Amino acid sequence: MANDAARLTTTEFAVLGLLSFRERSGYDLARAAARSIGYMWAPSRSQIYKVLPRLVGWGLADVREVAQERRPDKAVYRISGSGLQALASWVEEVDENPAGGIGVFMLKLFFGGVADPEAVGAQLEAYRGFVRRRLAAYEEMERNVPDDEPLHSRIMLQHGIARARATLEWAEYARRALAAESAAAPQEDA
Amino acid sequence: MANDAARLTTTEFAVLGLLSFRERSGYDLARAAARSIGYMWAPSRSQIYKVLPRLVGWGLADVREVAQERRPDKAVYRISGSGLQALASWVEEVDENPAGGIGVFMLKLFFGGVADPEAVGAQLEAYRGFVRRRLAAYEEMERNVPDDEPLHSRIMLQHGIARARATLEWAEYARRALAAESAAAPQEDA
């Protein structure tokens, strides 16, 4: 407590998100981060060890000491109720233009399982809008190519355009996949 | 001097790279950064103001005071010979697995104009390999989907796959475009 969930850093939310899948030790968490969200967010091991006690102090996670025989003893962290709530409200909070860039959208969608499906849909819509605006900006630049802008920058412009278009196509697929899921399990608590 | 070019930060190389296009003031540079390389690298204005005198101190850039009548006077920065050399050798230096991730490849290719075309080709090859490895890792993950990995993470896996494939297609186009340029201007100093 004494802390506003909106104040957590992206790294803290990312760790919280990984804990929402299952409980883990710091070491384990570092490996999981490198594997799953490593391509969007890759905190160092030492940073994770700093973040974990902080989350516990705020009541967002709990620790449990686990004694092991052939391995060093370890501290296993589990997300708490208020941690789950904080994560969900972060995932549901739509920022049309996040300072952290695309990675924030990706993380929020990655951890979408803890949030309301409709809110996740809105998040995806926001991401789509973000990429669409970016694509429009690229295409605008492409139209008025300044003569002093060399070949290489034009090639990199193509790179951005190609990725943006691919992302928009993917977003269409993602929208359908999420809709299909909602249809299959309309009200999970009904 | 007294400085190894390999020690410059990515931000410093990025600023140097923008200066390689044309001379600029700090203010101007900040806007240019937001416009052109802003989607790969976006340093704050105050950071640019810190970097510029450092570059001058190392002999990589020169300053010139420009008095203006209707606007505040300004300091205009221009890349020096050794700055151009430092930039070129950074662009040509191939790191198969850069710590800074994809953004480093993009910047190096963006500033490829200052370097040897063959080295730029090698850089593109390295980038292609990087993305190919990443795509292979994604596809591997997709094949052995763990049951506890929720729908959302699978969707984000698709996102990564879509972008990687688009990037590889772009790389093929980029390779041809660079080859065509080399063929058109075989030896610029011959």
Add this chain to the structure above:
DNA sequence: CTGTACATGTAAGTAGTTACATGATTGG
């Protein structure tokens, strides 16, 4: 008369990094 663009910087703070320290167990 208010806001934006031009123009340059400082000051304070922080999130993150690498390197170091320790130590048991296991596999090649």
Add this chain to the structure above:
DNA sequence: CCAATCATGTAACTACTTACATGTACAG
């Protein structure tokens, strides 16, 4: 026997951020 895996942390550092400070000129 050497390297890797498991396991946790500290210490030192740094690149970068936001907010502040200052001032002119011009457009609406």
